[in-house]
Amino acid sequence: MVKQTVNLLSPAAGEVIALEKTSDPIFSKGVMGQGFGLIPTNGNVVAPVSGRISMIADTNHAIGITTDDGLEVLVHMGIDTVSLKGEPFNIKINNGDTITAGQAIATMNLDQVKAKNLDTTIMVLITNSNDKIDGLDITEGDSEAGQVVATAYLKVQEAANTSDKKLSHHDLATFIIKNVGGKDNVNNVIHCITRLRFYLKDESKANTEVLKNQRGILDVMKASGQYQVVIGNEVEAVFDEVVKQLGDLGDNPTPEPVDDGKNPISRGFGNLIGFITGSMSPVVGVIAASGIIKGLLALLTLPQLGSLLNVNSVPYITVSAIADSAFFFLPVIVGFSAAKRLNSDPIIAAVIGGVLTYPQIITWGKGLKTMFSLGGWHFQFLNYSYSIFPMILAAWLAAKSEKWLKKHLPSYLQMIFVPLITILVVSAITLVITGPVIQGLANGIAVLINWLVSASGWIGGLFIGGFYQLLVIFGLHWGVVPLVAQQIAGTGQSALNAIICSTMISQGAAVLAVAIKSKKADMKELGIAAAVSAFCGVTEPAIYGVNLRYKKVFASGCIGSAVGGLITGLMHGTMFGFTGGLIGFSSFFNPKNPTDLSSFYAFLIASAASIIVAFIVTWVWGYNDNMQKGQKVEKKKRPGTI
Known part of the structure; x- marks a missing residue:
C-alpha cells in the first residue's frame, strides 16, 4: 500500500539544516517532534503547510498550524526569542484562520534578534510526530521561501479499526474530507438526494477504497468530473458538516465537462x-x-x-x-x-x-x-x-x-x-x-410513452418492473425523470411512473427482509433505514448499502417488482402525481375524477404483491447471515456532467 505523504515548504529564504544541527538541545534531540531548521536570510515567513491556525504565542514568536491530515506543525521563529516579548515579530494571520502552504504568515526583524545575541534559526516541527508520521525526508542546503524541502510519510491508518464504527455527522464529514485529499484538493461540493458530489482538483489523491469501506458511506463513484460519495438518507446533515469544515470555498464555478475520450457526438449527447x-x-x-x-x-x-x-x-x-x-x-x-x-x-x-x-x-x-x-x-x-x-x-x-x-x-x-x-x-x-x-415534440413523446405502456399492458409492466432498477445502478434512471415530469405536465398522468413505483417498494421490501432476518446489529440498522428510504421513493441506500452487495437480495427485489409491474399493467394503473413509493399513495387518486379509484386499487394490489413476493423470496433464497458480503458495485460513468 502506497503511503500518503505531506510536503513541507521552506518557511523563508535561507539554508535548510537537519534538526540535530540546531543549537537548542530541546529541538535538536527531537523532544518537540521531528522537523528541520532554517537559517534565514530575510525575515519574510510563509506557511510550510496548509491548514488551520491553531495557536499564536502571546509573544508572537511561534505559530501552530493543524493540517487536514491531523499534523500539528509548529513554526518557531528564533531560539529563546520568547524573551523579546514580540518586538521583532509582526503576525499577518489570526487564530482560527485557514491558510494555504506558502501564504505569508509573519515577518521577523533579523537585525533586532541578532542585536540581542540570539539565534535567528526558524524551527519547523511536527509536534505529534510519534502518532502521525513514520518518517521525514529533508533536503538540506539553500532554499527559497515556499520551496518544498521536506516530505513527511503519514502512518497508514488501519481501515478495519474504524470502518465498522458508526461515526457522528461531524466525524464522518472529517473522515470524508481527509480521504478525498483534504480541503486543498476540493474545488467545490454540492449534494443531491443521496450523494455528496465533490469537484476535486486531483482525484488521484482520494482514498476510494478507504471511503467505500467506512460505515455510513454506501458507495463511491466517479462521473464526468465529479467524485461522488453516496451517503443515503443523512446526506444533508453530513453535507452541512462538510461545508462547515471546508469553510469558504469562494465563488469557485462548477468545472467544465472533461474530455473523456469519447467522440464529439457521444460526448455531446452525454453532456446534454x-x-x-x-x-x-x-x-x-x-x-x-x-x-x-x-x-x-x-x-x-x-x-x-x-x-x-x-x-x-x-x-x-x-x-x-x-x-x-x-x-x-x-x-x-x-x-x-x-x-x-x-x-x-x-x-x-x-x-x-x-x-x-x-x-x-x-x-x-x-x-x-x-x-x-x-x-x-x-x-x-x-x-x-x-x-x-x-x-x-x-x-x-x-x-x-x-x-x-x-x-x-x-x-x-x-x-x-x-x-x-x-x-x-x-x-x-x-x-x-x-x-x-x-413543446410539441415533448408533449408528443410523453403521449407516445403513456400510450405504449398502457397498450402493452402486462408485457410492458413485467419488463419495466423487472429491469427498471438496473437503470439506478448505472445512473441512467435520472434520464427518465424529465420524461415522467413531462408526461404529468402534458397529460396529467404517467402510466410509466405507476410501474416504477412498484420497483421502489419491492427493493424496500427486500432490504426489510434482510433487516428482520439478520442478527447483525449494523445490518438491522442499515436495512431498516434503507427500507424506509425506499418506501419513500429513494432506493439508492437500499441498493448500494445492502441489495447489490448481496446480489440475490437485489434479484429478489427485481422479482417482486416484476410481479408488481405486471399487475399494474394488467389493471392499467396510472399515476397523477410524481412521488413514488408507499408515500406516494395519494398520487394514484385522480384529481379530475375523485370517484375513479381504479388506479388506487391497482396501486394497493401491486404494492401488496411486490412486498410479499420480494420479502418471501429474500427470506427464503436471497439472504442469510452466513453469506459472504460482496464488494460495493463500481458504477459506470453516468452520462453527462451532473
Whole structure:
C-alpha cells in the first residue's frame, strides 16, 4: 500500500539544516517532534503547510498550524526569542484562520534578534510526530521561501479499526474530507438526494477504497468530473458538516465537462442528458411534495369519505393553489436551476421563465392567439405553464448570450445591458421558434410513452418492473425523470411512473427482509433505514448499502417488482402525481375524477404483491447471515456532467 505523504515548504529564504544541527538541545534531540531548521536570510515567513491556525504565542514568536491530515506543525521563529516579548515579530494571520502552504504568515526583524545575541534559526516541527508520521525526508542546503524541502510519510491508518464504527455527522464529514485529499484538493461540493458530489482538483489523491469501506458511506463513484460519495438518507446533515469544515470555498464555478475520450457526438449527447437531468434534480423534491398535496386533496373530496372538502370551498382552492404553484411556475423554477447548473445568472433565467408563465401570455396560449404571420406561416402563442424542456433550452441560450455580451460589452454597460438584451432576445426566440417546436415534440413523446405502456399492458409492466432498477445502478434512471415530469405536465398522468413505483417498494421490501432476518446489529440498522428510504421513493441506500452487495437480495427485489409491474399493467394503473413509493399513495387518486379509484386499487394490489413476493423470496433464497458480503458495485460513468 502506497503511503500518503505531506510536503513541507521552506518557511523563508535561507539554508535548510537537519534538526540535530540546531543549537537548542530541546529541538535538536527531537523532544518537540521531528522537523528541520532554517537559517534565514530575510525575515519574510510563509506557511510550510496548509491548514488551520491553531495557536499564536502571546509573544508572537511561534505559530501552530493543524493540517487536514491531523499534523500539528509548529513554526518557531528564533531560539529563546520568547524573551523579546514580540518586538521583532509582526503576525499577518489570526487564530482560527485557514491558510494555504506558502501564504505569508509573519515577518521577523533579523537585525533586532541578532542585536540581542540570539539565534535567528526558524524551527519547523511536527509536534505529534510519534502518532502521525513514520518518517521525514529533508533536503538540506539553500532554499527559497515556499520551496518544498521536506516530505513527511503519514502512518497508514488501519481501515478495519474504524470502518465498522458508526461515526457522528461531524466525524464522518472529517473522515470524508481527509480521504478525498483534504480541503486543498476540493474545488467545490454540492449534494443531491443521496450523494455528496465533490469537484476535486486531483482525484488521484482520494482514498476510494478507504471511503467505500467506512460505515455510513454506501458507495463511491466517479462521473464526468465529479467524485461522488453516496451517503443515503443523512446526506444533508453530513453535507452541512462538510461545508462547515471546508469553510469558504469562494465563488469557485462548477468545472467544465472533461474530455473523456469519447467522440464529439457521444460526448455531446452525454453532456446534454447530464445538463437536462442536472437541471431537474433540484426540482424533483418540490414536484414530489406538490404531487402529494394534490393527491391528498383528491382523497379528501371522495364521496366515500363523506366529501370532507368541497372543490369550490376556500380551503380547497387555497391548498390547491399551494400544490399547483410548483407545476404552474415550473419554467421559473427549472430556469433558475438550469442557470445554476450552467454557472450563469439564475435571476435572468427565472425572469425568462416568468415571461413564459405571464398570465396574459398563458391566456393567449390557451386560445392559440396568433402573434404574427409570415407568408403561409402562422406563429401562435402557446401555454408554457407546466412545461420543462423549452425553459431548459432557454436557460442554455441565456447562458451563451450572457457570456458573449460580457466578452464584447464594456464593463460599465454590463450591469444593465446584459440582462436587458438577454431577456429580450432569448424570450423572443423561445416564444417564436424554440418553444413551439420543443413543446410539441415533448408533449408528443410523453403521449407516445403513456400510450405504449398502457397498450402493452402486462408485457410492458413485467419488463419495466423487472429491469427498471438496473437503470439506478448505472445512473441512467435520472434520464427518465424529465420524461415522467413531462408526461404529468402534458397529460396529467404517467402510466410509466405507476410501474416504477412498484420497483421502489419491492427493493424496500427486500432490504426489510434482510433487516428482520439478520442478527447483525449494523445490518438491522442499515436495512431498516434503507427500507424506509425506499418506501419513500429513494432506493439508492437500499441498493448500494445492502441489495447489490448481496446480489440475490437485489434479484429478489427485481422479482417482486416484476410481479408488481405486471399487475399494474394488467389493471392499467396510472399515476397523477410524481412521488413514488408507499408515500406516494395519494398520487394514484385522480384529481379530475375523485370517484375513479381504479388506479388506487391497482396501486394497493401491486404494492401488496411486490412486498410479499420480494420479502418471501429474500427470506427464503436471497439472504442469510452466513453469506459472504460482496464488494460495493463500481458504477459506470453516468452520462453527462451532473
